[in-house]
Amino acid sequence: MKRIITLNVNGVDYTFGAEPNATLADVLREELRFTGVKKGCDDGECGACSVLLDGCKVIPSCTTLAVEVEGHKILTIEGLKKGDQLHPLQQAFVDCFAVQCGFCTPGMIMCACALLAENDDPTEAEIRDYMRGNICRCTGYGKIIQAVQEAARNIRTAKEAVENG
Amino acid sequence: MALGTRTNFEYHAPETLAGALDLLSEYREDARPIAGGTDLIPKIKSGILEFSHLVSLKNIDELKRIYISEDGELHVGCCATLRETENFPGVRETWPALAAAIHSMANTQVKNRGTLSGNICNAVPSCENGPNLLVYDASVVIKSIRGERIVPVEAFFVGILKTCLEPDELLTEIIIPRPAEGSFSIYYKYALRKALDLAMVGVAANVLLEKGVVKDAKIALGAVAIVPKRASNAEKSLIGKELTDDVILEAARIASEEDCRPITDIRATAEYRREMVRIYVRNALRAAAGREGDCK
Numbered sequence A: 001m002k003r004i005i006t007l008n009v010n011g012v013d014y015t016f017g018a019e020p021n022a023t024l025a026d027v028l029r030e031e032l033r034f035t036g037v038k039k040g041c042d043d044g045e046c047g048a049c050s051v052l053l054d055g056c057k058v059i060p061s062c063t064t065l066a067v068e069v070e071g072h073k074i075l076t077i078e079g080l081k082k083g084d085q086l087h088p089l090q091q092a093f094v095d096c097f098a099v100q101c102g103f104c105t106p107g108m109i110m111c112a113c114a115l116l117a118e119n120d121d122p123t124e125a126e127i128r129d130y131m132r133g134n135i136c137r138c139t140g141y142g143k144i145i146q147a148v149q150e151a152a153r154n155i156r157t158a159k160e161a162v163e164n165g
Numbered sequence B: 001m002a003l004g005t006r007t008n009f010e011y012h013a014p015e016t017l018a019g020a021l022d023l024l025s026e027y028r029e030d031a032r033p034i035a036g037g038t039d040l041i042p043k044i045k046s047g048i049l050e051f052s053h054l055v056s057l058k059n060i061d062e063l064k065r066i067y068i069s070e071d072g073e074l075h076v077g078c079c080a081t082l083r084e085t086e087n088f089p090g091v092r093e094t095w096p097a098l099a100a101a102i103h104s105m106a107n108t109q110v111k112n113r114g115t116l117s118g119n120i121c122n123a124v125p126s127c128e129n130g131p132n133l134l135v136y137d138a139s140v141v142i143k144s145i146r147g148e149r150i151v152p153v154e155a156f157f158v159g160i161l162k163t164c165l166e167p168d169e170l171l172t173e174i175i176i177p178r179p180a181e182g183s184f185s186i187y188y189k190y191a192l193r194k195a196l197d198l199a200m201v202g203v204a205a206n207v208l209l210e211k212g213v214v215k216d217a218k219i220a221l222g223a224v225a226i227v228p229k230r231a232s233n234a235e236k237s238l239i240g241k242e243l244t245d246d247v248i249l250e251a252a253r254i255a256s257e258e259d260c261r262p263i264t265d266i267r268a269t270a271e272y273r274r275e276m277v278r279i280y281v282r283n284a285l286r287a288a289a290g291r292e293g294d295c296k
Helices: A024-031 A088-095 A105-118 A124-130 A141-163 B017-030 B040-046 B082-087 B096-104 B116-122 B129-135 B232-238 B245-258 B270-288
Strands: A003-009 A012-018 A050-053 A057-060 A073-075 B010-012 B031-034 B053-056 B066-068 B074-077 B139-144 B147-152 B157-159 B170-176 B184-190 B201-210 B213-222
Touching: A012 A024, A050 A105, A057 A105, A088 A105, A088 A141, A105 A124, A105 A141, A124 A141, B017 B031, B017 B053, B017 B139, B017 B170, B074 B116, B082 B096, B082 B116, B096 B129, B096 B184, B096 B201, B116 B129, B116 B170, B129 B184, B129 B201, B129 B213, B184 B270, B201 B270, B213 B232, B213 B245, B213 B270, B232 B245, B245 B270
Parallel strands: A003 A073, B010 B053, B031 B053
Antiparallel strands: A003 A012, A050 A057, A050 A073, B066 B074, B074 B170, B139 B147, B139 B170, B184 B201, B201 B213
């Protein structure tokens, strides 16, 4: 039997009926049409469905039931940019050519977003370790890592500029 | 929605532990508790689990707690996530084999949902956390409406995907004692990939030396028997001895030949697993003897 639940996705409350066995990835993609959430393995092993829960906790939306995160805040790739301004991670992925087929990109960026919230200056080893659950079938890892480091630099520089007035 | 043939069920989200235990008692085999769900949901999708009632533990705050008690025990509630456990202040320093095992498994995303309790309740022979909980002498707190019992981890695992939990019972907490002052503990996992791969072999050791002599040694093995198990014969061979390389090599041989019963499967052959048990027990003991440089 469907339950009426409310999810806050990218800052907007959505109230809808969800089957108890529907995953968060299912409802984000098919009920709410946030198709930037990708389903690769649908088994928690590829990272393509990564979204952020309650700020900066990266979770696999394919192995999370929608009813389990009722009332929580979800951020998908669609909610990352501010107005027309891309998020520094999105911009860095463009600038560093860190996108090939693009299927893993939303999950990569959401996972990197969680990483930079925990560690604003990660080493390559730290990036590889934190993002090891995100698989790029095109094997474009080198440029993805460069993009994460570039974004980290840009975010730090912007922060310092604000702090120094 | 693409739910197709996936099992459906009634969803319950009780506000209290008593409420959850009532539901498990009422529906027994027809009910499943869910904490992180990262093992349960793939099973639901593949259709290998049949049940009609899902009992969510998400609203029960007491189950999310992690704390270190006054006598130094680490208490990990069954809804505390793996990352919360790994990153809990003091865990890396005091229980390094636990931190290493958690670090070695799955990925960041899964560990932000999955729990230590769920990992051991799943009870796969390769369970990364089996060996370290064994060498730390951990226990689990099991509750039902019939009461509470505390079971050593050694008695918790009873077979492949089988634990001692009765259908109406819930594992509510794992208790991990503080290792003896001056002891050394370590966990090694052998897998082909760093992410998401299951262990071909896992070895944990917790060794206490006193004036250069082994006072206590606990060694546990994963993925080489139907359950994670202690290498009791190898342990016995060490007690009262100095950790010379002869003693270390003999204990490693015993662990490999007498203390495990590996099988051949898609990940590795039985012979290969035995050999890796020998290598990792040797390396763990050399590390305990302060000779990590010899571990190549």
